[in-house]
Amino acid sequence: MPPADRDAQTSSYDGPVGGWGSAKGMAAIARVARPGPGAFETLRRQNKPGGLMCSSCAWAKPPNPHVVEFCENGAKATLWDLTSARCGPAFFRDHTVTELATWSEYDLERAGRLTHPLRYDAATDRYVETTWDAAFTQIGRELQAADPKATTFYASGKAGLEASFLYGLFARAMGHNNLPDSSNMCHETTSVGLKEVIGSPVGTCVLEDFDHCDMILHVGQNPGTNSPRMLHPLQQAAKRGCCIVAINPLREKGLLEFANPQSAWQMTVGAPTEIADRYLQVRAGGDIAALTGIAKHVLALEKAGGGVLDHAFLDAHCHGLQDWMAWVDATDWADLEQVSGLTRAAMEGIGAIYARSKAVIGVYGMGLTQHVHGSDAIAALVNLLLLRGNIGRKGAGCSPVRGHSNVQGQRTVGITEKPELVPNDRLRDLFGITPPMDEGWNTTVFVKALLEGRAKVFLGLGGNLARAVPDTDRVAEAWGRMDLTIHVATRLNRTHLMPGRSSWLLPCLVRAEEDMQDGTNQQVTIEDSFSHIHGSIGKRGPASPHLLSETAIIARLAEATLPVNPRMPWDHWTRDYGRIRDLIEAVYPDDFRDFNARMDQPGGFYRGNPARDRDWQTDSGKAQFTAPAALDATGLGRDPGLYRLITLRSNDQFNTTVYGMSDRLRGIEGDRMLVMMSPKDMAAEGLVAEQRIALAGDAEDGIARRVAGLRIIPYDLPRGCIAGYFPELNPLSPLSRADLASDTPATKGIPVRLDLA
Structure with a gap:
């Protein structure tokens, strides 16, 4: 199946997100994937x-x-997983x-599901079929001979809690904390920056909060492409009069209007909901x-008439307010206008x-977080929320x-390079291992x-x-110069x-498929963006x-790599x-109390968040007001010939997976x-x-980077900003430019x- 030639077309799209456009988009992917009848x-x-938890985004269930x-x-993710196309030894x-x-991401994906374990044969430059026993035996030997400190275990963010817990345990038993994951590439700034200012590495809201808010500040996120189910609570909020403010360089359809596919009225004669x-x-x-700038005006309103700030909350729960207000007061409106646009x-x-x-x-x-001063940008949002006590109460939060x-x-279950985030004392007691206590490699450090x-x-x-x-x-x-590369994957x-x-x-099941172990179809579990844990079972x-x-x-x-340890019966756990969930509960008892009994609770069970209870686990013991190191999160100057490139996904894409x-x-x-690019x-x-x-x-690192053959598309963007697709434009992204706090x-x-030229 050679790469297909495709005609490029550009036009305006006048329809809303959802509606018949969404139905046609799903149908188009179904025609390519040709899933079996059980897909529906x-x-x-x-x-x-009691069903399948989506393998796409982490929005609430x-x-x-x-x-x-x-x-x-x-x-699209499910239909793509359940494709009838097969990528086996004959391929x-x-x-x-x-x-x-030389094939595109899309054409590689279209080859279909991997079907057999394969090893690379350099003599023929092909992957060839092998057996599972042969693969595990040889890989085990090679991992035993490897230097643990030069070994990396990467996790993409899809595998369930059970596999993830065993993965981290395997790495530490082997002797390393080199556990980068996809969070390093996107929301690590939240894990570091948010924890610094409110003591929590995750958001403070639950889904119910969207039923009680009267304002939503929606910053640097595109729900239409990246998390469409989020449009349901946004639509309901808009209908009951909640003011939704979008702050984003591109005018994205998902923040403009939505036609609910479950509404017969909106799918026929009704108008879409303006978001x-x-x-x-x-x-x-x-x-x-x-x-x-928004906060500066709030402070001005307080000075003019009072009654705007939540003084009781600020006095009891916040630190650094006066220093931050002095910085805001000294910041000139002209600078705020110039930097913000x-x-x-x-x-x-x-x-x-x-x-x-x-x-x-x-x-x-990630429009807020993926900048050199992304942690400062999170702190700027938190500063604004704190002014009126909008963290730690119903209908409010981050x-x-x-x-x-x-x-x-x-x-949550240990995929991290930071040993201080793992209860290593419990790992020692339960499994008789000596976990390494030196910091491992995150994704950026691994690439270096x-x-x-x-x-x-x-x-x-x-x-x-x-x-x-x-x-x-x-x-x-550089990739091919490694001694050993192993990929657990569903597609090429x-x-x-x-x-x-x-x-x-090493080909694996997708979440929608039966996972039969010892005659029983096994459930896995996942955690959504709101810290709720859900069971998932494939059929x-x-x-x-x-x-x-x-x-x-x-x-x-x-089992093939580590010395025999009676306290680590891998086959018994599998x-x-x-049994694995019992281990997770033993290592993380506060988060996973009664794990097996609660995992099928409708809506998931909440593992809690101290900041939601206004328990601030920060250095000061309070929520922290913070002045940024720079107003411009990019850290770039005002050179008129310099453009700020934003990489983003298309509507037919999830991360590097291109469905169409x-x-x-x-x-x-x-x-x-x-x-x-802006027409101007x-x-x-x-x-x-x-x-x-x-x-x-x-x-400024002196490394030449260039991507050619790019078609110019006029688009509604601020002057000096341009946008293009990820991962095609990743060669232009320097490893040397990352959030200063989180990498x-x-x-x-x-x-x-x-x-x-």
């Missing part, structure tokens, strides 16, 4: 108690679900790895300035709404929107070690990491085509009789996942090699629509210049 029964059960409790993205006999490396009351098109990296009047208008709102939720995504379905849960030749072994639990990280061209050159992707000296593909027959579950693969790898070539909500079809900037540069150009990186890559403000 799986969708009927999706995100419902309500206790009283709709008849249809899946969105366009979730349906690899027909194609060399060198040939496949955002106000839309502030902030410059990339201008969120700190925008949020500070907004007018003073626009910021004051939002400040006036905020000052009279009784319960406010701050929602945010609500980051997570991506992969269990990325938050993996962190890879480029320097220090990373020797890579085990990937899902994901397409070599394409997801910054500096992808440099990473691709580009990272698999960069084999190490010894390389293996479809596996795509191949040769597939194993992620949990079983990890257990057998550990035969009944309830449509970005319907932006009116773009058939071509992902493009750059969106195009005119100033002498560019015309559809012209092909190149972008050159402009980082999260700064991919929403990449410095580039136009290369018209």
